[in-house]
Amino acid sequence: MxxxxxxxxxxxxxxxxxxxxxxxxxxxxxxxxxxxxxxxxxxxxxxxxxxxxxxxxxxxxxxxxxxxxxxxxxxxxxxxxxxxxxxxxxxxxxxxxxxxxxxxxxxxxxxxxxxxxxxxxxxxxxxxxxxLWGAEDIQKMADRGTLKALKVTMTKHPDSFKLEGSLQEQKESGSSQRTVLYEGPVRQLCPLAPNNVNTMAAAAMAGHNLGFDQVQGCLVADPSLLDWHVVDIEVDGPVDESSGHQFTVKSTRRNPSSWGAVTGAATxxxxxxxxxxxxxxxxxxxxx
The missing domain is CATH 3.40.50.720 (NAD(P)-binding Rossmann-like Domain)
Structure with missing residues (x-):
């Protein structure tokens, strides 16, 4: 038929x-x-x-x-x-x-x-x-080679992190106050927080001219964030030759989440x- x-x-x-x-x-x-x-x-x-x-x-x-x-x-x-x-x-x-x-x-x-x-x-x-807010724009800059630096900072309640090795120990030792758990290349962070830093990994894929070794990640545990996940993205582009000013973008994404959840509601x-x-x-x- x-x-x-x-x-x-x-x-x-x-x-x-x-x-x-x-x-x-x-x-x-x-x-x-x-x-x-x-x-x-x-x-x-x-x-x-x-x-x-x-x-x-x-x-x-x-x-x-x-x-x-x-x-x-x-x-x-x-x-x-x-x-x-x-x-x-x-x-x-x-x-x-x-x-x-x-x-x-x-x-x-x-x-x-x-x-x-x-x-x-x-x-x-x-x-x-x-x-990852602005992923397509980051990728467009990477395609043109104009993406000069990219940093993603993720801040959550400590119970929202599922960490491995030394990062888990660091989280436990600083659980009562805001603690920077990691700051550096995204590649080194991925195996230590495989379930928590997919946003950073997506940024490294979008910013492919920098990649996992040059895109920077910062992981922050903040016990005051009971029902939010916060993602800050900082983008640096080219410097204008005539003025000496650099193109920059900074965004903050506040995603409501249940206490202890790995993934925020909007995701x-x-x-x-x-x-x-x-x-x-x-x-x-x-x-x-």
Whole structure:
């Protein structure tokens, strides 16, 4: 039977990770996906029982390797940077890939491997801007080579940070007062705070002429911030030769959040908007 005129096959979305953000995206696709030509292909979570009663059984994956057989058009990772590090190239053989944990690219070589896989197989590698205000403008400056410096400062309540090693010890020792936990290149911070500094990693991807080694990150624990996540972005551009003045932009984003939450409220809607933009842009990296 011939397809109905104007019929368009739904774009199938797979979700990797079923934390708060994964649950939100799953619900949005199930409840509103038909309005945007989307349908759920699968959901995978390390602890499968977490999906019971929330995800239809036939859509639950027991093993992540099964995702390649589900004919997904777009696979969205909102779990852990290890997913892109270990499976990024394989996923890009079969589908477009939205990396919700871009701290994965802080590991040497992962960025280049995923970009090359996207080019080779014609699928798009998407990096959501998340809490990074002005991502497209930063990328435009990087494309022109006019981005001279970029710094992202993230300030949260100490309980909103999930840290590793020395940073966790530092957080605990200074938990009663505002404490600068880290200030320096984003690359060195990514493995120490893989779930908290995706905004900084997205900035390093957007500011690609500086990259992870030159984009600066500053992580601040502030016990007075009970229900806010604050992101300050400082951009330096070229110096005007006639006046000697430098182009600068400074922005502050105050995102309401529940006490102790890793992700602020506005970031959920930002991720959904990013998913809606992921319609296939060919074999390249796209900020969304």
């Amino acid at each position: 011939a397809a109905k005129a104007g019929f368009r096959k739904p774009r199938r979305i797979g979700i990797i990770g079923f934390g708060h953000l994964g649950q939100y995206l799953t619900t949005m696709i199930e409840d509103e996906g038909h309005q945007h030509g989307l349908e759920l292909a699968f959901v995978w979570n390390r602890s499968r029982e977490k999906m019971d009663g929330k995800v239809r059984r036939e859509l639950q994956l027991e093993f992540l390797s099964e995702s390649m057989q589900r004919s997904a058009d777009l696979i969205v990772e909102v779990a852990h940077p290890q997913i892109a590090q270990e499976y990024g190239e394989e996923i890009l053989k079969h589908a477009d890939f939205m990396v919700g944990s871009p701290t994965a690219f802080g590991e040497q070589g992962v960025d280049a491997k995923c970009r090359e896989a996207a080019r080779r197989y014609g699928h798009t590698l998407y990096v959501p801007s998340g809490a 959920y809607a930002s991720f959904w908007s990013s998913v809606l933009k992921c319609k296939g842009h060919g074999g390249k990296l796209v900020l969304c």
